[in-house]
Amino acid sequence: MAEEETVEAEEKDLIEILEPSSGPIDLTRYVDYVRDPAAGAIATFEGTTRDTFEGKRVVELRYEAYVPMATRRLAAVCAEARAAWPVLRVAVAHRLGTVGVGEASVFVAASAVHRAEAMEACRYVIDEVKASVPIWKKEVYENGEVWKENREFLERREAAVGPAQERKKAACCCGSKVRVDEESTGGMI
Amino acid sequence: MTEEPKDTCDVIGSQKTNPSQDKDLAPYIKIKVLFFARARDLTGSTEICLEMPDGSTARDCMSKLLIEFPNLQEIYNSMVLALNEEYAPESTILKDKDELAIIPPISGG
Incomplete structure (x- = not known):
């Protein structure tokens, strides 16, 4: 897994899972990739990491x-x-x-001929990333860390598998996944 | 995450009887199981091999994993399974050399 996983699925799509050594995302690379003389619009979405979660200061995130x-x-x-929108490149x-x-x-x-299609397709891709692409994020706080859980994933899972209560014996879904040094929480969690 | 060569991961699930004897009686299949994120924290493993009777489902495999790693119960209510890199229901019948991944709630983006 030393190198970047790059796939050009349909030759007009560029997909890159960037290894830790890659550094910041080169946004221009992807915008330029979808740039097309036939396109009247390029829609982009940039997801950025927040500095706080429920009042706790986030030190860093690990994916x-x-x-x-x-x-x-x-x-x-x-x-x-x-298949859903007439997009040129993704x-x-x-x-x-x-x-x-x-x-x-x-x-x-x-990119698409018109902006509506470009924006719809862009939104669809990021929504699906949140719901179905197996990537995990751990938020690291000053006094602990937690694996985040996307609501979009849990909602889809519930629709497919049924409510969580159907699987018995399970422990409470929260609490135990949060590891925080007790002595330093100050009642924040 | 995948430093280990494929055929050297820890095998669990063949403790009850002599494996070679067992294999003569009923065909066994070998499944590779992958653990990510919270699942890896809970099991302490990134991957293991599991021997299962031929005809076993992903649910059978999961049951065995819950016995082997009771901690996994914590995420059983929120996880899903992937078989050979595609989401799969628990009813899916497994084949020899299948790769089963425990997918705890994802959090990309």
């Missing part, structure tokens, strides 16, 4: 992925966007490893 499956899912998502990149607060963790660009 990991099931890289081969994430790459496949992203290719499928781009194909779905292409590019999506997601960083792995430590991402500093305020930096871009994910970037999507889509």
